[in-house]
Amino acid sequence: MKHLLICLLFSYLIACSPGKQDTTSAWPTFGHDVTQNKFSALASINTTNVTQLREVWRYEDTTEGGGVYFNPVMMKNRVVGLMPSNKLVALNAITGKLLWEFFPDSSEIPNWSKGMTYHPGNPDRIFLISGGTLYAINAENGTVITNFGKNGRVDFYEGLEVPDSMRTRIPVSSNAPGVVYNNELFIVGCKVPDELPSTPGDIRAFNINTGKLEWVFHVIPKPGEFGADTWGDNARLRNGGANCWAGMALDEKRGIVFVPTASPSFDFYGADRPGQNLFANCILALNAKTGKRIWHFQTTHHDLWDRDNGSPPNLVTVTRDGKETDAVALVTKMGYLFLFDRETGNPLYDINEVPVDTVSKMPGEKPWPTQPVPVNPPFARQGYEEKFFGRSSEWIRAEIEKNKYKTGIYEPPSMEGSIILPTAHGGANWGGASVNPETNTLFVNATDIPWILKITDLKKIRAGNELNPEILFRTYCSSCHGADKKGTGLGPDLTTRAKNYKDEQLVSILQKGAPPMPSFRFLSGEQIAAIISYLKETVVQQSFETANIPENNEPYGFNGYSFYLDPEGHPAIDPPFGTLTAIDLNTGNIVWQVPLGEDPQFKKMGIPNSGMFNRGGSIATAGGLIFIGATGDNMFRAFDQKTGKALWEYQLPGMASSIPSTYAVDGKQYVVVSVNGKQENNFKGGYIAFAIP
Ligand code: HEC
Known part of the structure; x- marks a missing residue:
């Protein structure tokens, strides 16, 4: 009891002293915190009362319109988020009223920024990358912190080897935030072109106060560096990509940053990059202080399918055979869950190197002979098989026969075309996974629609x-x-x-x-x-x-990121087209899997719970809930973590292709999500918040 009183007093002091914020009631940064588990210990909205959730405010700017993909932060009673026009806004967390706005110098439209890095300090600062610039912004008032870089700005090309003359041809930015290590370094990836010419998407660390570049990790090794022999000669001058656009996780105690990397550029043809192509398609464990590599694991060798690691990793602790291991989990576009010991990189579930087709019709192309597949069950359908397309099977069989489409998971792309599943849309994608560390359950949303891929x-x-x-x-x-x-x-x-x-x-x-x-x-x-x-x-x-x-x-x-559709324009596969899955991290087994989203057309056809293409991610709370939008039916839903049952849903005016946040002010819990603009619904894009009145 005495202990409880001290705790209460302590949390009161933290909550009430000016300039402080207890992190339990906040949503302190992208993904909630550096574990990227998107977990909130708040429980006043829970499985028993979630049905009473109501919209309490919405913020939009009627002069704009468009997509918002942003995971908003809530610190010190301010919700900070990006708008479709690319301006940053701070809103009163209780009322949604505008407090300040920040306009980047040049706006990238459409912007695909998924979040920002918030760092408490004096003053609290926000790191935001927009266009080719990294900004440090004062969270109190939305002005730049002038002693950071040059007038609050760092040239985001700093440390990358892009000649000035190539800047317009090689746009560099970042749509994923970084992490702050040891109150000292801002570690961040970048977005570089998927087509050539491109540039290696090196990982960089900047001093959080001065903006000075502190270290660079070469995702495509220089001659002589480890891994250089997994490419052709002088790969850094010719190839690009292998960048981190997903966001990263940080083990603060061990000083290890976990970085998922994307495919090399160009995504679908690799004759000019012979070899395994390290450190593309990897999870990298880097020393956060120095940027030196500790270990790596490549999840797709010599990628020919754009199978970027597009989800931030999750830091978890698993119990197996009575032993606790600090681990890093990675969900992939392939629908796999990989789990590694954080220190050694040893897999906690076995991974088999499975032989795959090595015959390509593309000139000079040499597909890698094996690909890594974990033994624990995948959370998305694997390969385009007859048993998956009962609904339109006659048409599909005839099409495959006529066009001689190949259908393997790792079928080398060709000009004739092949049908692949899972695709570059996932399986999992940038919404990643949320984790409840109290039950050691991971929640991941996935898309299950095939592609027709043609060079x-x-x-x-x-x-x-x-x-x-x-x-x-x-x-x-x-x-x-x-x-x-x-x-x-x-x-x-x-x-x-x-x-x-x-x-x-x-x-x-x-x-x-x-x-x-x-x-x-x-x-x-x-x-x-x-x-x-x-x-x-x-x-x-x-x-x-x-x-x-x-x-x-x-x-x-x-041919573009093209779904394989039947003559009616529907996915040429049986539902569900999208799923939400709960996985027990201690065993790797699937606890439940339910359709995510409901296509109104299929419902009319008498096929309910079709699931839908989804883009965005989930959060988990101590109230036993998962909150997720992400689907094209523009619904925002709360699921029961134990059963996967949808307990609450709300019709949004647009699609929430984003990760929501939850926070509390004066003991009252809120959930907020960014929502894309939609003309028919007269909504210009912005933020919508919910609470129990
Ligand atoms: C594979 C599908 C696909 C193809 C092919 C495609 N687009 Fe898009 N396009 C999209 C998506 C998805 C967006 C993103 C919308 C958003 O930001 O929410 C988009 C965005 C845009 C936008 C910005 C819209 C806005 O409101 O900000 C324009 C303009 C555009 N596309 C034009 C084109 C043109 C012109 C072509 C052909 C040369 C083309 N697109 C081909 C899928 C496609």
Whole structure:
């Protein structure tokens, strides 16, 4: 009892002394904290009362509109989040009223920023990367911290080997935040082009006060460095990628940062990068102080499928055979859960190197002969098998026969095309997994829709130089944005917001792409001008300044991130198209798996609980709940951690392709989530908060 009183007094002091915030009631940084478990110890909203949850405020800016993918932070009664226009806002956590705004120098639209790093100090600072700049922002008032870098800014190309002349051709930014180690270093990855030319996405550490670059880890080794022999000669000059765009976890006590890395560029053709390609597609354990490698594990060798490690790792402690081990868990696009001893990198569930097809029809391509597969059960369907497509099996069988599609999980891509499952959308994706450390259960959402993957011959496309705007749009854009430009489930309406973009903004969007939208750098200046005229319904300009349009001399591209659909336009596979899975970390076994999302069309067809393509992630609370949006039915749901039963759902005005947050003020618990704008619902994109009134 005495102990309890002291605790109460202590938490009162922390909660009430100005400038302090107890982290239990806060959502202190991206993913809640450096374990990336997205777990909150708050329990006043729980399985018994979640049905009473109501919307209490929403924040939008009616002058903007578009997507928001941001996991908001709540510290000191302020909710801080990014808006579709790329400005940062701080909101009163109780009322949602605007406190301050911060405008980055140049805005990247659409931005895919998933969160920010918040660091308590004097003053509390926010590290945000926008365009090619890293900002340190004062969390009290939204002004830059002028003694950080040059006037609060660090050139985000610092320490990367991109010549000035290549900057417009190789845009570098970051849509995932980093971590702060030892009150000293801001450790962060970056986003680099998936197509060539690109640059190695090295991992860097900056001093949190001065912005000085402190260390760089070469994700593509220099000649002589460990792993250089897993590439062709001078790989750093030719190849790129292997970047971290997922976010990272930090073991503060051991001083180890765990970094998941992406595939090498170009994603789908690797003849110019012969070998295993370390440290692409790895989980890296780096010494946080020095950036030196402690261990690594590669989850896809010589990636030809864009199987980035796109989920932040989770720091967990598992009990096996009566022994506790501090471990790092990684969920992957393949639908695998890998688990490693944090110190040694030894796998806690066995991993088999499974032989795969090594015959590629692409010139010079040498697929790696084996791929690692853990023995614990996958959480997504593996390979495109007949038993998965009962609903449209006749049509599918005939299609496969006619087009001679191959269907293996690790089938080397070809110009004829192959059907793959899981795809680069996942399995798991950037929402990652949440973990309840009290029950040692991991929760992961996954997509279960196949792709048709085809390599395209860019030389032919360039030589053809088609200039008819409508033909160009139908060829390259309508599969996702619809022939009427009004959007499909795969891409947004282009008749509203996009129509009002400046030409330069459109050129930039088309050049860069933003997965799932591919880059269209292979199109000529005239072709881009034609497409833009079609979007804006204006007269075709001669061309765009070709200086701004990076040339791409690459021989091959791909057909875009394209789902394999049946003649009705539905996924050519049986439901569920998306799932939520609970895994017991002590055994690796699946405790339950339920469909995530409900496609209204399928419901009408008498197929309920179809599950849906999902993008975004879950959080877990001590109240026994999982909160997740992420689905195209624009629902926000609470599930029971024990059973997977949906206990509450709320119709949002747009899709929540983001990770929610939860926090408490004066003992009252809130849940907040960022929601994409949606024209039909007259919502411009922003934040919606819930509480029990
Ligand atoms: C594989 C699907 C796909 C293809 C193909 C595709 N897009 Fe997109 N596009 C998307 C997605 C998804 C977004 C992201 C929307 C968001 O930010 O929420 C997008 C975003 C955009 C935007 C920004 C929209 C906004 O409101 O900010 C524009 C403009 C655009 N696409 C134009 C095009 C054009 C022109 C083409 C053809 C040259 C094309 N897209 C091809 C999927 C696709």
